[in-house]
Amino acid sequence: MGADSLFGPLDPAPDAGWTAAPPRMGFFTDTSVCIGCKACEVACKEWNAVPDDGFNLLGTSYDNTGGLSANSWRHVAFIEQDVLTQTGRPDINWLMMSNVCKHCTHAGCLDVCPTGALFRTEFGTVVVQEDVCNGCGYCIPACPYGVIDQREDDGRAWKCTMCYDRMGDGMTPACAQACPTQSIQYGELDELRTRADARVAALHADGDSRARLYGHDPQDGVGGDGAFFLLLDEPEVYGLPPDPVVATRDLPAMWRRAGVAGLAMAAAVVVSFLGGRA
């Protein structure tokens, strides 16, 4: 696989040292059929025993969760858009999207974790081991999507595990299992990518030119996501970064520059000594 483990396409489980790893598993969240029922949020919390996130009316359409956090591992965003129909009549686009941890090919959180609490599973997903995490919080700024979060009362970092405990038994993650419209699809990532391409083509053929994929491209700044999306507008509209980049992408360049700078400094010192003698 990839010669460069820090950037670009690769199969993360073998790269992490798994031998005979099963196929990489992932989520394809098709927002064009999301009905905003939030069953994913509830099913996730039920299965993973995630605490409630407080009772706050946010006034952001029907979203009272606000975003992904230590206590919300699925989050349904609601976006109301005033638009006009083809005949010029006022109409609404009500976009709904169930957001989740992207399980990046190059996961910033995992790369910076000093304790090994975050690890790459055999399915290519990224999981925090709650009994190892010491709450240092390095992972939080490392995530280019702002997903992973510390729980206030215990300080540890929490996020979606893609229901690692269910996957091991061949079960579907709780959110995908509960989704009534198959907006959340779980499966082998390669197959999901093929399915997603077909879905975009079908929507385009139906005249919905808004449809586009997000996080599906192994050439993007995180080497492609294990959980990717079909969106009906720009990523920013849903609160997603348009061009996420894992911090480690620039690590070799930084080391190179640091190395060059160091050499230059050393050279300068040498030169200064030489000059002194001159």
Place this chain on the structure above:
Amino acid sequence: MAEAHPVGFQYVVEAKNRGAKIIHVDPRFTRTSALAHTHVPVRAGADIAFLGGVVNHILSNEKDFREYVVAYTNASMIVSEEFRDTEDLDGLFSGFDPSTASYDQASWMYAGAEDEAKQPASTETAEPMRHESHGPPVPAGVPRDLTLRHPRCVYQILRRHYARYTPEVVERVCGVPRDQFLEVCEAWTANSGRERTTALVYSVGWTQHSVGVQYIRTGAIIQLLLGNMGRPGGGVMALRGHASIQGSTDIPTLFNLLPGYLPMPHHRQHETFRQWVDAIRHPEQKGFWANAEAYAVSLLKAYWGDAATADNDWGFGWLPRLTGDHGTYQQVLDMIDGKVKGYFLLGQNPAVGSAHGKAQRLGMANLDWLVVRDLFMIESATFWKDGPEVESGEIVPSQCRTEVFFLPAASHAEKEGTFTQTQRMLQWREKALDPPGDCRSELWFFQHLGRRIRAKLAGSRLARDQGILQLTWDYPDDDGEVILKEINGYDLSTGQLLPGFAGLRADGSTSCGCWIYSGVFKDGVNQAARRKPGREQDWVAREWGWAWPMDRRTLYNRASADPDGRPWSERKKYVWWDPGAGEWTGYDVPDFEKTKPPSYRPPDGASGVAAISGDDPFIMQGDGKGWLYAPSGLIDGPLPTHYEPAESTVRNPLYGQQANPARKVYERPDNPVNPISRVYPFVFTTSRLTEHHTAGGMSRQLAYLSELQPEMFVEVSPQLAGERGLEHLGWAHIVTARAAIEARVMVTSRLRPLRIEGQLVHQIWMPYHWGNQGLVTGDSANDLLGITLDPNVLIQESKVGTCDIQPGRRPTGPALLEYVAAYRRRAEEHGR
């Protein structure tokens, strides 16, 4: 549908992915609209004007499925010369008596049968409900004109009645632009006919109007005109409010019905067993109700076993009797008046969930005792100590006379039994775990309650106690299958389970708890527990669950074949006549006598099943036809007509008659109605959020659901917000003649003012899930409503009313009562 039935909505999404066009007609833009191709905003309470426009479109453009209409509906039947339409009488049908606000229906009858019309149907006992599974009585041999040209044939009456429901009128009355309306008409008609069918799916908010039954009738007229009944992919489907509401009408929790739609006897109309049975079977009538005596006797045998004999009329004398309106709203008013002493509430939270919350709570505060069985301590169990009336001073806890008993109940996962869904399909549920602590199932509770009552009554010689003492009451604890077997019925001579209702006898040799469910335990197998996956069988999937009657998945499916018994088309092939074998066959169980050929014509004087012609698919109807026009059986008219809701902001644009003239009203000081007045200038409607369950008893107690919708809110359009100075996320209060409630404001373009009769009408929307108990609390939207009912089925008009909305919180304490009273006074003074 996506809001209240997200799981069922997966099939709409699937249909959309396969090319179906989704149109959503709703006052506001909801999660359903978000997935639809077109959202059609409509004024709440104007549905008959909209659907009447569709009928007019079909008839004026001759888009009806003519062969089907002529053969299978009553389009060709000639109606009495005496009949006068709303078009002649400015919104009334012939026969109206203003002094009783009811109709003499004789003139609505078919020609020559006027004398047989039943006089007059009773608004007191929701009589038309018993026609749910069969038509009301009509004679056989009605004169017909198969050319549909006779001026008094149903087809022509229908044309004249709906002629004024033009697209322009739809626009004026409903606020729906002409082109959008025509888009709906085109989609519906283009998807109906020989090769295609359309399903009409509604949710039960549709029934909650003073003309609710007529709403659904209008839908049924369209479906019949387009040939969408009795055929695959067609039908009129009610998405019920929660699990097994269909089951609770089949084996009813209703005051006026016994299992299988047998009527509860009335103390005057049904003094004897014979009178009662003949009132059901109508001796000269054709159709399957002719066997009603067998169903009735078998039910009484199930109740009283060996004690039910021919000599004592199978215990008919032990059945309770109706004496009038015992509907839920009449009961509540009777409680306020001190006429009711005790009340059982099972899984119901009327303090939040029923119309006119104050009346509900004041009624329950005036009992001797109240038993509440629920999962949680709900508002209907705590109103006496911390309800809104305690704050206002109307209930003083130390003086409240009602003794409240709270009994913890098992949830659906903690007990076994069946759910019956909209397709009349019974599905067996296993018990997943034992209920915690003292929680018990309904089965356990009633069985033990019965045992204790019988022990207390033991030895009594009082006549009124005999019905209870003679009951067969020897059930094992918590065994749902024993009950389902009793419902299925037994051959008492052999002790064998019956294969179906055809085996029921009127001689006391069979017992059956609900004749339409007979066959659910055929061959000793719990048929409702069948769960063969759809992918392992054909598309009708008959080995999943069990549907009444006799496992038919589509009712009246004889109509899926043409009059000669051939499928209308290869594409919509379903049930057909096999001339070689001499029987009906197909993918479903034929809803017809198996060997009666399409060419069969009944001999003169035939009655009952023998009188059903080989081309009469609607075998439970007295004339074997689907009714475009209802010559009897409905209290408020033979044809749906647009009336304004009991509370409206406009005069009826179509007729001088403002609202349904036969609607059930309770004129009393504690049930005031908003007049048309600028004091109550806005229309409001209520419904559910996906995140909560009805009155909140099962969702406001759960953190994972409560956090998703944590507060009572009200949705208003940006225009109305501007007009009233309402701020997004600020407080507002909503006022009607009954109450003022407060809510947080959600300003959203998903609500849009409509232009009605040249006047801008603002609509307001609220969820109705909140009360003062649970993790998240708030005012109850149902407190805003008064009590006005559909006369046919006594269901309340709770989906439309008028109100005012003002910024800021409502007054509290006794000041709140004065605030609401001041609105009432101003409305009276100002008039319009």
